Amino acid sequence: MQRLMPFQGWRLTFFQGIVFAVFAIFGLRMYQFQVLEAEELKALADENRLSRLPIAAPRGVIFDRNNQPLAINVPAFNVTIVPADLPSNEAELLAVYNRLSALTGVPPTIAAARQSGSTQRSIEELVAEGAGIAPYRAVIVAQDVDRRVAMQIREESLSLPGVAIEDASVREYPTGQLTSHIIGYMGRIPAEQELELLELGYNPAYDRIGYAGVEAYLESILAGQRGSVLREVDVAGRPIAQVEYVAPQPGRNVRLTIDxxxxxxxxxxxxxxxxxxxxxxxxxxxxxxxxxxxxxxxxxxxxxxxxxxxxxxxxxxxxxxxxxxxxxxxxxRPLYNQAISSLYPPGSIWKMITAVGVLQENVIAPETRLFDGGTLVLPNRYAPNDAAASQTFVCWLAQGHEYINMIGAIAQSCDVYFYQVGGGNPEVSPAILREGGLGINNLFRYATAFGIGSRLGIELPGENGGRMPDRDWKRRVYGESWSTGDTYNAAFGQGYVTTTPLQLINAIAAIANGGTLYLRTYAINIL
Incomplete structure (x- = not known):
């Protein structure tokens, strides 16, 4: 009988099957990489081979109506370190950190920062973070250093390997507190906005954004469009060649209506x-x-x-x-812009708005006089004969203005006159004064037509809309019915009525100009 060799028969077949399976798997993977996923893998390879660096765009300048600058850019200097270019010797590295710390005030090491109780990130920490991401990319370790410090670092460049001075710019506000509520200021990107702004090309570690005023409201216009440099790098991240340069688009300049x-x-x-x-x-x-x-x-x-x-x-x-x-x-609250954010009972200036409604609705003839004896007593609806249950509404002038018409009531700010035309007076004949006066429904309609109770849309953050109450509002908020006394108070800008100073002047301007209400009141010009 012939002896079988070790790899003959079923053993050979089994081995051949394994070899075939291995080559089949290899072939399928090659097909997957070279055909099915070719574009994706090419993109990944390009990502590893190419590095894109952002270039900051000059921020737009803010001017007043006469072209006086209110927010400008001035030259500044940042200190940068390329981690890969630092000395490999520990003592030499520490010497570089210590020298930079002495010049800039930034803690040299993590240990030094802890020892001094500083919350500022150390040079060592910033460099380590940058080295872990891109060792050949410059890391900013100090921003806006004094010009003399920048020049000193440049002079000592031979003894500070890896260290360089980067030209930059910072914001300056020539008019300071005079226009601070209008212009605002800039600050670091808040943590809750980091992801959103990262997608727009911002660098949360260094970039600043508008925090208040026009700086915040027009951030996207003032900031411009960042540029970039696309570089080819080797496996270590070392730049080899520049592939593409995209110039930054400067932010738009802005002219305000402010004088x-x-x-x-x-x-x-x-x-x-x-x-x-x-x-x-x-x-x-x-x-x-x-x-x-x-x-x-x-x-x-x-x-x-x-x-x-x-x-x-x-x-x-x-x-x-x-x-x-x-x-x-x-x-x-000096940071608070009271002109657009604070709410106040408007008081007597509100009588102009009530007067418009009274005239439009023919509540009373403007020349007709009503009596003001200094008080107006409103009987209780449920106990009209009980004097103790009645409400007394007073005029600012204790003895009253006696008989007075609308022009006189506006000129002398007669409260009792406006109580009557706003909410009525049952003791005055309906032939003279409409029963119930203007009423809260009509007062609400005219007040809201003047923009009360809603934002005007001024180009500043933080605008408040104020409040113009009506029957539904009181029932919803207090669970109570609206009363005639509430209408009396609302008729001269007290009670539940609140407005911003901007809303008031805008409403009065509409009366002065013949009825045009402007809902955007800065008329900012983008240059």
């Missing part, structure tokens, strides 16, 4: 008035105020002062933490 000289005059007038009020009272009676100047023919805001203010130039290069904590803790 800086008028703004300064308005601030002086407001501060003088506050000082005079306190001097006359012999005590601190007033510390805050607002002045707005608007062209009623165009709706352009030419001055907007909110007092107290803050100095945004203290936030221009880097936020002064101590100053920031002081102004945020100040109970007078």
């Amino acid at each position: 800086t000289e008028l703004q300064a005059a308005a601030e002086r007038a407001l501060r003088d008035r506050i000082a005079r009020i306190n001097a006359d009272a012999g005590r601190i009676r007033s510390q805050t105020g607002v002045v707005i100047a608007m062209n009623p023919k165009t709706g352009e805001v030419q001055a907007m002062v909110s007092w107290p203010s803050y100095d945004n130039s203290r936030f221009a290069r880097a936020i002064d933490v101590e100053y920031y904590l002081d102004v945020t803790a100040d109970p007078l």
